[in-house]
Amino acid sequence: MSATPRLFVDADLEAGSDIQLEGDQAHYLTRVMRLGPGAPVRLFNGRDGEFDAKLASSAKHTANLSLIAQTRTQQTPPDLWLLFAPLKKTRTDFVVEKAVELGVAEILPVLTDRCEVGTVRTDRLQRIAIEAAEQTERLDVPPIREGASLDSVLSGWQPTRTLYFADEAGDDGEKPWGGETGRALPMAAVVAARGSGPAAILIGPEGGFSPAERKRLRSLPFVAPVGLGPRILRAETAAVTALTLWQSIAGDWN
Amino acid sequence: MSATPRLFVDADLEAGSDIQLEGDQAHYLTRVMRLGPGAPVRLFNGRDGEFDAKLASSAKHTANLSLIAQTRTQQTPPDLWLLFAPLKKTRTDFVVEKAVELGVAEILPVLTDRCEVGTVRTDRLQRIAIEAAEQTERLDVPPIREGASLDSVLSGWQPTRTLYFADEAGDDGEKPWGGETGRALPMAAVVAARGSGPAAILIGPEGGFSPAERKRLRSLPFVAPVGLGPRILRAETAAVTALTLWQSIAGDWN
Secondary structure: OOOOOEEEOOOOOOOOOEEEEEHHHHHHHHHHOOOOOOOEEEEEOOOOOEEEEEEEEEOOOEEEEEEEEEEEOOOOOOOEEEEEOOOOHHHHHHHHHHHHHOOOOEEEEEEOOOOOOOOOOHHHHHHHHHHHHHHOOOOOOOOEOOOEEHHHHHHOOOOOOEEEEEOOOOOOOOOOOOOOOOOOEEHHHHHHHHOOOOEEEEEOOOOOOOHHHHHHHHHOOOEEEEEOOOOOOOHHHHHHHHHHHHHHHOOOOO | OOOOOEEEOOOOOOOOOEEEEEHHHHHHHHHHOOOOOOOEEEEEOOOOOEEEEEEEEEOOOEEEEEEEEEEEOOOOOOOEEEEEOOOOHHHHHHHHHHHHHOOOOEEEEEEOOOOOOOOOOHHHHHHHHHHHHHHOOOOOOOOEOOOEEHHHHHHOOOOOOEEEEEOOOOOOOOOOOOOOOOOOEEHHHHHHHHOOOOEEEEEOOOOOOOHHHHHHHHHOOOEEEEEOOOOOOOHHHHHHHHHHHHHHHOOOOO
16 A cells, blocks of 8 residues: 555556656546656556656646666466456456456456356456556556357366366255255365466356356366355355465465 | 345244234335245244245235244354454445355454544444345354444453454555565464464454554464465455455365
8 A cells, every 4th residue: 555656557667768658647647646746656567567757747648757766576476367257347347356456367257158247348347457456566467358158268278277166056056065966175175186287266157157057167177166165155255265265375375 | 046035034933933024124025026925935033043934925014924944053153253444335335245255253343543434334234244144145144343443452352362463554565575574474374373263353444554553463462463465455355365264274164
């Protein structure tokens, strides 16, 4: 929580160089934050680490920044993807924001049989991801992939990447635990057994996966069904908990 | 995700008895859900487990239910409390909803030096907790305690309850990891070492704890500072991740 503005930019970052910001970013620095010449700004672009900069000058629609020095070198997040079925608007926004905070490398909206929402505004979600990355001290912004059907995503899957499938809400009312069928092992145990290779987490829509989807998922060798405790979690809660457990056990929290 | 309405009620629940609902709950069943006589409803009261019931009759402001049979016996959640500094409205609502989903036993708003919000509408938060419990298949509703200052909460603390303190945002810009001071061990390791006794998780406000608060917290024998990974998490994300890790390691997820 630093009071110094932190912005994600496209330009290459190099000590001693200058960059010009336009549009929303210039407006933010000069009008919203009301910075004057000399004010500190932090910049990152996903390639060159993080730089201290200062506002050199501003005009009506531009802000010129002088780069001072690199303060952090570029880092790559753990190789973890989030696949999620789009939810209603604010809950989808929430999932993207939290996935960025929790350090996922890519975000893929997947359309499933019971999706509440049929289209995904990836440009809008990408802006949310940028804002979250700016706030969370990340040095990169995970890309939001174009929405694709679950079927096509599974058909094109690289089998070396484990797909953790949160088998949370049974399609026939069964409990994720205690039911005779469909019982998934606790996620912590499954991740500990699989270790830290490339991974993805798949979160279904509020209505769960259809019987055909669950059958296919459970038949695939790269899919690991996991349980997230004895209570029913909302989809966005399941996303946060699953990302937390993976990062804590196989990711960069240790 | 069951389509059968599930309601938290005050009345004792016993097979063969009838209960009458009024006000919002009667309105919900008869007007919102438009249930007719014979429609199934599930009920719990935090004491008697869960019961199947059916709508027997309804009038303008009442709904009469006949209790059929107990379907689940009462269970007690793990002995985990959440203490959190109130955030702006929707984020506080979110923390309460998620804490209920994640099975906390009690929720205590604590007022800290840098709280953004000085008052807590506990009645409102209690209603959010009830709705979350209804949706998440819980058999109880965690109480929302009256807001109290962090100082008074700490002074009255039973030292047998471990207080996990998410030392996320340093007060002087230091990183929770990598800094020379204030470095906390990863929460998973700390919880695994402490085991499954009574516990509480303390989440500070967006601005973090003040230097005086951190100093006092770190001096107390029942307080365990914990880290939640290398990125800066928002307060509500920290709450969800910390609850997840505790439940997964020391709670009822195994």
